[in-house]
Amino acid sequence: MARRVLPVASVAGRAYVDCALHYDRLGFRVWTDSGLRVALSVPPPGTASSHWSHGNLMDFHKPRYTPMSRRRRIYEGKAKVLYEGPEPGTLIQHFKDDATAFNAKKHQVIEGKGVLNNRISEYVFQHLNDIGVPTHFIRRLNMREQLIREVEIIPLEVVVRNVAAGSLSQRLGIEEGTQLPRSIIEFYYKNDALGDPMVSEEHITAFGWATPQEIDDVMALAIRVNDFLSGLFLGVGIRLVDFKMECGRLWENEMMRIVVADEISPDSCRLWDIKSNEKLDKDRFRRDLGGLLEAYAEVAKRLGIMSEGERPQGTGPVLVKG
Ligand code: 5GP
Secondary structure, X not given: OOOOOOOOEEEOOEEEOOOEEEEOOOOOEEEEEXXXXXXXXXXXXXXXXXXXXXXXXXXXXXXXXXXXXXXXXXXXXXXXXXXXXXXXXXXXXXXXXXXXXXXXXXXXXXXXXXXHHHHHHHHHHHHHHHOOOOXXXXXXXXXXXXXXXXXXXXXXXXXXXXXXXXXXXXHHOOOOOOEEEEEEEEEEXXXXXXXXXXXXXXXXXXXXXXXXXXXXXXXXXXXHHHHHHHHHHHOOOEEEEEXXXXXXXXXXXXXXXXXXXXXXXXXXXXXXXXXXXXXXXXXXXXXXOOOHHHHHHHHHHHOOOOOOOOOOOOOOEEEEEO
């Protein structure tokens, strides 16, 4: 049995230090840590790589459902839950109806939000895949869930800004709505206890959250995603003010590449109607503007995901805590 000490391995946003590497009975390479078993999509030695990517053994497009009650929950975040997937190296990403802001100090359940985010994020990720931007997305499974590849989440929130708004406006005193001279990329350290502080490349490399090469890859992806999203939304009368994305390390054989992970939805973007500047994003919740579900449904309708006649499902927001 081989054992290797990892500097920091993080799975689904959690950091695991000092993982041990084993081969299980079927020859899967498996990392273990404190009794937690994490199967990565790495083939046993001597296995043809085609079996493990898009080859005949792993057919991601064949439906294989595990009843909810028998699924193993890997991670629960504020708006999503990750479950063990049907194949090694896959996870199921479940979208909840919870809306949180200000580091979860504000929290409501908005029935139907998860369904809309699942559909909108599917649309964005499928298009990114189609144009050759690598992502964790495989396919949507149902109204609230999608099948994704398991990646090591890089503990950074990557924010791309085209127009001044939110924390940039507050921090630098720039009026909201001011067009920026060029798109700006910022990094925030994903850490709820610290309130996701802004960090520089120096912090990222010094603390080992990502290497300089990985930062270059992340920035290249961020620029491509921004170009694609800006055009996509402009085409349906929406200005992409800014957005947050996350990236992960995807291991294929001994190769690793950086892919876009998590979600891209009105929860993680600022989207303004091009004519009226009406907000069609989570600021409706953050700023108590109301009509969040209708705004998300409007985005879905304009993208052609929801038909004109369809109404968003939901009984309205339910206050969880103040
Ligand atoms: P700001 O730094 O202005 O608050 O946010 C910039 C952009 O990143 C906005 O589109 C905002 O929705 C998104 N963003 C920042 N932090 C988070 C986060 O923790 N979760 C989500 N879903 N989006 C975030």
